[in-house]
Amino acid sequence: MPEGHVIHRLAAKLDTVFTAELDSASPFSEVRSPQGRFDAGAKIVADLPYSGSEAHGKHLFVGFGDERWIHVHLGLYGKFFVSPEPAGPVIGQVRLRLVGKSGHADLRGASACDLYGPDERAAMLRRLGPDPLRADADPDKAWRKISASPLTIAELLMEQSVLSGVGNVYRAEVLFRAGIDPYRKGRDLTREEWDGIWADLVVLMAEGTRIGRIDTVRPEHTPEAMGRPPRKDDHGGEVYAYRRSGQPCLVCGTPIATAGVRDRNLFWCPGCQKVA
Secondary structure, three states, rough: OHHHHHHHHHHHHHHHHHHHHHHHHOOOEEEEEOOOOHHHHHHHHOOEEEEEEEEEEOOOEEEEEEEEEEEOOOOOOOEEEEEOOOOOOOOOOOOEEEOOOOOEEEEEOOOEEEEHHHHEEEEEEHHOOOOOOOOOOOHHHHHHHHHOOOOEEHHHHOOOOOOOOHHHHHHHHHHHHHOOOOOOEEHOOOHHHHHHHHHHHHHHHHHHHHHHHOOOOOOOHOHHHOOOOOOOOOOOOOOOOOOOOEEEEOOOOEEEEEEEEEEEEEEEOOOOOOOO
């Protein structure tokens, strides 16, 4: 499932490709649901001007007029293909097609594609925790939940009601970089530790948004600095723990451990992330 930096990049790309619509407050030349599952919603917004896209965690909001948004959650299989090229024939199961003066976008396979008004959007945002990539984020909101919780910090970082946009990769990496045992309970975390986690997420996720991949290793642990081969993985990026089970830690040499937590794999270094 895409983590928050991917959704922020997607929102920015939509605004870039559809700049003409955004600048002139004009409607798209085409808004429809070739697949038919979003047909009613597409018809409602088809004549409204495009008002820009924004991300909150893993949720994308595509704005129309002052009070309508198409809410998209890609889930595990969703793809939102955005291109500056002219739209060609519809291929496959396209839930939503947007066509503008300078490009087009096709949404496929998303777990959610719904039309929201102000009340629905506000209700969704109330359910979400702060997003480290948003300037209006309040880390204290997350801290209040974390500091009172008997759940592990590994579980809490993946709870979107606690913290928005963090997925399995950023969870593993930020805890490694902080030297925190993933099984530490939230209520046992210190405020200083939480502030460090938040600050690191802000930097790491902003860099992920900029370059389009997750790189978390410090300069002294890059392949060039260590004289090691670059990481080979479908997810790309140089990381300390994520999907490196059994491989030696880049810092201390201890084999990276893995375990299942709530149907997701957790990765950590028992040497660097010792029990407090």
